[in-house]
Amino acid sequence: MEIEAKFTLPDAGAVTRFRQLEQLADYTLSPGVERHFHDCFLDTADRRLAAVRHVLRRREEGTTTTMTLKGPGRVKGAVHRRAEWEVTLSPGRAAEDWRESPLYARVMALTGDAPLCTLFCLRQRRTFHMLRRDEREIAVLTVDEVTMGRGKAEQIYFELEIELTEGGTTDDLQTLAARLQTEHGLQPQPHSKFERGLALLGNASPAESLLTIPERAALLPLSVEAAPRYRRRALALLALDEGASTRQAGERAGLSPRRVRYWRNQFRQHRLDIFPATLFPAPETSPPAETPSPEPAAALPK
Known part of the structure; x- marks a missing residue:
């Protein structure tokens, strides 16, 4: 189960401030570690996963590929909850590992074995900070710079997320979320990156x-x-x-x-x-229409 709080960061200045943050309420932040992700969201052509409120993401970081399936989510204020399944694929064997994984079987059960296609992709520059209290690891705070689309449709936005670890509780998350809103003036972000990407996809220009x-x-x-x-x-x-x-x-x-x-x-x-x-299947052709046999001529009267 993924439990996290999501907030909108208004500008690049806020990104810089939170990347330098050392304390939030009674929680200390570790120095930031920056990572870069290329995320693609997949579904069938007729959106069968979306129809059952699931999201499939392929995340690439260098030579590492991770497939993640997210189940139906619930949102209350800034807090998002949803089931999550994940598999990391071996470099050089990504396709084989994916098709042999239990997660692939789960996805195929949801789609009826229909082929998957890429809906859209985004790029993330993400900075990770561990949140601790009394030597306990409570949550991971991330500051995200997200780039979606391309050309004139390109959109860059900024977010902050706090995801609970095994040592954290929902009370910790509520305390942190409240402090971000009251002390730092952040607004909850009710939409996932997938939802925002779909909205942008609807406005993209095919010519690009x-x-x-x-x-x-x-x-x-x-x-x-x-x-x-x-x-x-x-x-x-x-x-x-x-x-x-x-x-x-x-x-x-x-x-x-x-x-x-x-x-x-x-x-x-x-x-x-x-x-x-030879790599492309020959197009299916309809069988030639059968020519109806001529009806026998009516017998001439004798």
Whole structure:
């Protein structure tokens, strides 16, 4: 069970202040540790996970990939509660580990084995602080700089979250949340990053995408199941389409930024022809319509 309080930070100045914070109520904060995440949210084309109030996230940090499924949530004030299941995938075996994991079976049970596709991605610069009281680790406070979208639709916003650890209680969380509101003037954030991303997705311009919807659908299976050189190529194009830089796309795909630029340029000229045609299933064709047999001529009267 994930139990956390979420708040909106008004500007970059507030981000700096909270990254330097050493004390909150009777709790001390450890020095911040900065990490960078690339998060993508997945569902079926007809949103079957969303229909049962579940969210599936793929998080990449360097060569580490973590899949997280979040169940239906409850929100009261700043406090969010929801069930959570997670699996970390081995570098070089991410696709195999994912399909062999109990979490994959759980997701497939929810989707009826329908294929997954990426809805949208975001990038996070996240600073972690441990909150302690009387030598007990109570919670983790994170200060987030979140970048969503791309081009004219790009949006950057800031958040602060406090997530309870095993040593913390809901009373601790309520105390911390109250202090953030009364002393620091923060406003609760009722929406998850997934909800905010969906809202932005609804306003995104298709013209800013690298891939068309059919091209994206064609590349998604390659990014999981194709031979390594084609899988890396597909991963790079999918990452670029999601707004990643050439460096970020290269890290995700295992290619140099120069190679990513090369394949982006080749794709713009030749589209899916940069892949062997044998990698794509032949389009289904309808069987030829049967020609009705002529009815026998009526017998002539004798």
